[in-house]
Each structure stands twice: as C-alpha cells, then as structure tokens.
Amino acid sequence: MPEVVTDSYLHSMMMAGIVAEHETTANATANVLRLLQHPDAWRDICDDPSLIPNAVEECLRHNGSVAAWRRLATKNVTIGGIAIPADWKLLIVTSSANHDQHRFVDADLFDIRRENASDQLAFGYGAHQCMGKNLAHMEIQIFLDELMRRLPAHAPGRAALHVCAEHVVSRSGASLYVEWDPAMNPERTNPSVRERRAAVRIGEPSSHAASRVVIVESVSACAERIARASYLPMDARCCAGRPVRIST
Numbered sequence: 001m002p003e004v005v006t007d008s009y010l011h012s013m014m015m016a017g018i019v020a021e022h023e024t025t026a027n028a029t030a031n032v033l034r035l036l037q038h039p040d041a042w043r044d045i046c047d048d049p050s051l052i053p054n055a056v057e058e059c060l061r062h063n064g065s066v067a068a069w070r071r072l073a074t075k076n077v078t079i080g081g082i083a084i085p086a087d088w089k090l091l092i093v094t095s096s097a098n099h100d101q102h103r104f105v106d107a108d109l110f111d112i113r114r115e116n117a118s119d120q121l122a123f124g125y126g127a128h129q130c131m132g133k134n135l136a137h138m139e140i141q142i143f144l145d146e147l148m149r150r151l152p153a154h155a156p157g158r159a160a161l162h163v164c165a166e167h168v169v170s171r172s173g174a175s176l177y178v179e180w181d182p183a184m185n186p187e188r189t190n191p192s193v194r195e196r197r198a199a200v201r202i203g204e205p206s207s208h209a210a211s212r213v214v215i216v217e218s219v220s221a222c223a224e225r226i227a228r229a230s231y232l233p234m235d236a237r238c239c240a241g242r243p244v245r246i247s248t
C-alpha cells in the first residue's frame with residue numbers, strides 16, 4: 001500500500017534500522033573488545049562485574065563507533081569565538097571532543113573507573129541525541145558480562161584489536177587477535193557461569209561503579225575542622241600517578 005507506507009518512509013525506516021540501530025551498536029560492541037588489550041582492567045571487571053557500566057562508558061568515550069556527526073547551522077552563530085554563518089554544513093568530530101584534555105584528565109588514558117566517563121558524546125548531544133542510547137548501553141553491558149564470564153582467562157596482554165578508521169563517521173573493529181586455552185573456559189567445569197550475574201544499569205553508572213582504592217599520601221590541617229588529604233591511586237593507573245587533592 002504505497003499510499004500508506006510511502007517509499008520515503010520505508011527508506012527512512014531502513015536507514016534507522018540498519019545504520020542508526022544495528023551498525024552503530026555492533027561496531028561499538030566490537031570496539032569494546034579493546035578491553036582485552038588491557039589485562040589489568042579486564043581482571044578488575046572479572047573480579048567485580050559492577051564495574052561494567054562505567055567500563056562501557058569509557059569504551060564509548062575512548063573508542064566509540066560514531067566518530068563524527070553532521071549539523072546544519074540554521075542561523076548565524078558564534079561558538080568558541082568562531083563565527084559560523086547560517087546554512088554552513090558542519091562536521092562535529094565528537095571523537096575528538098571525547099579526548100578533550102580540558103574535559104577529561106589524561107584524556108588518552110583508558111581508565112574504566114574514570115569518574116566523568118559518561119560525559120562522552122558518542123550518542124551526540126541536544127534535541128537529536130540518540131534515541132536508542134539506553135538500549136545500546138544495555139546491549140553492550142550484557143555482551144561484556146557474557147564475554148567476561150565465559151572467557152576470563154585469555155592470554156593477558158596478547159590480544160590485539162585492529163580498528164578500521166577509513167570512514168569519516170564510522171569506527172569498527174576490523175580484526176581481532178586473541179589467545180586462550182579452551183580447556184580453561186569455566187563453563188566446562190562450572191555450567192552455572194552461563195547464568196547472567198551482573199545487573200544491567202540504565203542511565204548513568206552509579207558513583208560506586210567509579211570508585212577506586214587510593215593510598216592516603218598525606219593529611220594536613222587547612223583551617224578549623226577542615227583538612228586537606230592528598231591521595232595516590234592504588235594502582236597508579238589513573239591521573240598518571242599524580243596525587244588527587246580533596247579537601248574534607
């Protein structure tokens with residue numbers, strides 16, 4: 001019934017289904033496999049699956065599947081001191097914003113406990129922000145949980161994901177090299193690992209998920225009932241080993 005379901009409507013629905021919903025999520029899920037290259041992060045997730053939601057945010061920030069998006073200026077506007085005339089076509093490189101040093105401390109560092117990882121712009125921003133972002137979060141969390149339970153013991157540090165960056169917008173894993181001993185797969189000896197364990201989190205990860213163990217380096221009095229404590233990350237993997245200063 002072309003008068004009810006028009007050609008243009010069908011095209012639009014196919015684009016939504018194939019590109020907006022499937023390709024973006026499949027690529028982002030593949031890019032999550034980069035985690036296998038970070039043996040410490042992988043071990044931490046295996047030990048504590050509640051880290052998964054924040055790890056997903058960090059994967060999307062560090063290496064999302066949509067690297068850029070387009071906008072059309074509807075009126076003259078000045079952004080960051082740059083005059084943009086109406087009708088200009090803009091390419092918004094969100095993957096670059098996701099590595100902005102002003103927003104993210106040690107932006108190129110991959111840190112699954114990063115406190116503001118969910119500030120990432122992989123799903124765009126504003127009125128047209130991705131409608132499926134909660135669904136995509138859920139899917140990637142479930143994938144990571146399944147993989148982590150079934151393949152916890154791959155050869156640490158031996159994994160390599162090659163990401164194809166030939167497309168302006170799309171980033172996807174092109175090949176993956178990973179080594180493991182199938183005899184070590186836990187489901188061979190303990191079928192209960194197939195049951196889902198980690199709770200799926202909708203919305204931003206809780207602050208608990210971003211918690212990290214720190215060493216109190218020093219405490220000094222600043223004023224009455226106020227002390228300044230200087231902390232070092234336990235594993236020196238965040239903040240490039242710099243103390244995080246917090247006044248309490």
Ligand code: HEM
Nearest residue numbers: 020021024025028066122123124125128129130131132136
């Ligand atoms: C990791 C997976 C995904 C990524 C990285 C992603 C990324 C994006 C981006 C960058 C936009 C443009 C946002 C903007 O213009 O500000 C967008 C729009 C959109 N996405 Fe996603 N997306 C993902 C998954 C999904 C899923 C699973 C669905 C649906 C089930 C979906 C449905 C849509 C729709 C309908 C829009 C258009 C929203 C509008 O124009 O108002 N996306 N997505």
